Amino acid sequence: MTQSMRTGGPKTPEGKRVSAHNALKTGAYTSLIILPGESEQDFQQLADQFIHDFVPQDIVEASLVHTLTVLTWKQLRTQKIEHAALVRTLAAIFDLADYHKFDLPIPEEYRPGALSFVDRLTEANERAWATALTLCKQFIQHPPTAEALQSLESTSPILYQYFERKAVAKNVPNQGVARWATMEIKTVGGRVCLFAESCSRAFLNEYKIEASVIKHIVLLRQTIKEIKEARLLQFMQQQNMQRVHDDLDRAFYRTLSELRKHQLWRKAKNMIDVTPEVAV
Numbered sequence: 001m002t003q004s005m006r007t008g009g010p011k012t013p014e015g016k017r018v019s020a021h022n023a024l025k026t027g028a029y030t031s032l033i034i035l036p037g038e039s040e041q042d043f044q045q046l047a048d049q050f051i052h053d054f055v056p057q058d059i060v061e062a063s064l065v066h067t068l069t070v071l072t073w074k075q076l077r078t079q080k081i082e083h084a085a086l087v088r089t090l091a092a093i094f095d096l097a098d099y100h101k102f103d104l105p106i107p108e109e110y111r112p113g114a115l116s117f118v119d120r121l122t123e124a125n126e127r128a129w130a131t132a133l134t135l136c137k138q139f140i141q142h143p144p145t146a147e148a149l150q151s152l153e154s155t156s157p158i159l160y161q162y163f164e165r166k167a168v169a170k171n172v173p174n175q176g177v178a179r180w181a182t183m184e185i186k187t188v189g190g191r192v193c194l195f196a197e198s199c200s201r202a203f204l205n206e207y208k209i210e211a212s213v214i215k216h217i218v219l220l221r222q223t224i225k226e227i228k229e230a231r232l233l234q235f236m237q238q239q240n241m242q243r244v245h246d247d248l249d250r251a252f253y254r255t256l257s258e259l260r261k262h263q264l265w266r267k268a269k270n271m272i273d274v275t276p277e278v279a280v
Helices: 013-026 040-054 058-089 096-100 108-120 125-142 146-149 157-169 177-181 195-206 209-214 219-240 241-270
Strands: 185-186 192-193
Touching: 040 058, 058 219, 058 241, 108 209, 108 219, 125 157, 125 195, 125 209, 146 177, 157 177, 157 195, 177 195, 185 195, 192 195, 195 209, 209 219
Parallel strands: none
Antiparallel strands: 185 192
16 A cells, blocks of 8 residues: 555644644634634624525525525635735835846945835926926026015925025014015035025935936836735745635635536425326
């Protein structure tokens, strides 16, 4: 007789503990129905729906309907776990390995924050930053008019708020935004220049990462897309969730088939023969 290759499962207490922990990872193979953190009320609502749909007539049907409920509950749980794990994978911060895979036209010292900044950047924020950076360059080359500064709060809130903070920090008298057009201040190096020019240079120097990102935004968005596609592929290869889904599906339809067979058997058993007798 050929000896069976099946081990029968772990034998040691430690092995059994690890095995039990593995079963609880998805809850698909555990005998527990409601795991910690799950709602007993939600399960009961699902059970009530199954009873309403299948209307079990005896203890066997009630048991099979209960099994269908549990299998569906586990399938829903598995989907939630899989979704949560996938979201965490895609939302994970970008590490150095991600940066070295791509030849990004971003200075080395800016790379650690560049991709994360783009990943959080909405289209509206992208336009806001682009506008602020463009205005700064314009203000450095050509002093802004009083009208341009008066409309700055609506045209570029980011830059307007930055100018306001600088005005407070430099103890600039509060004489209206238009006053910024002609106001002169002394820089750290002792040079005298217009307030708007000084703030614009400071803005570009302080937000070098954002300036570099906006300049290469299309390439960076494509890079993020490729990184997340690679993460998704790796996630799908590493996870064994499809086997769990398949096991639960097979068990569900096997149980459903047993329920249908029993229902047919019960109907046949309870059927009354009403065929009239033929006189001899």
